[in-house]
Amino acid sequence: MTVCRDCCCGSRVKHPAVDHAAQVDRLRELLPAAHRVRTSLCLDVCAQSNVMVVQPARTARRQGARPVWFGLVLDDAIVTDIADWVRAGGPGVAGLPATLALSVIPAPAAAGER
Ligand code: FES
DSSP: OEEEOSSSTTOTTTOTTOOHHHHHHHHHHHSOTTSOOEEESOOSOGGGOSOEEEOOOHHHHHTTOOOEEEOOOOSHHHHHHHHHHHHHTOTTTSOOOHHHHTTEEOOHHHHHHO
16 A cells, blocks of 8 residues: 655645655555555645555456555544455455545546546
8 A cells, every 4th residue: 555655745744744754654564465565655635645555466457456545544444444444455455444545546547638
């Protein structure tokens, strides 16, 4: 999965109450090594910071699953819910819990198509 960390996501100025490094550490702690957690530069949806993107497993992608984007990930409970969903299989494999669905945002390309 990809954790955006740039001008807004991960910014203590924008989100002073969030321990951004701890979010990444927690994801790496909760997810097995097969689920690589990497950080990225700005993903162009800063209004939704902190943004995280879960990519589907290779098999699921071949069957049509697409990355799922999450916005306003500012709470430890959401981080844990995302990790639980990834461990359960993620996009195309595990159903998205209703509480987590509230944090889904359109990918920037999809937003531009509206
Ligand atoms: S810094 Fe994350 S979307 Fe811009």
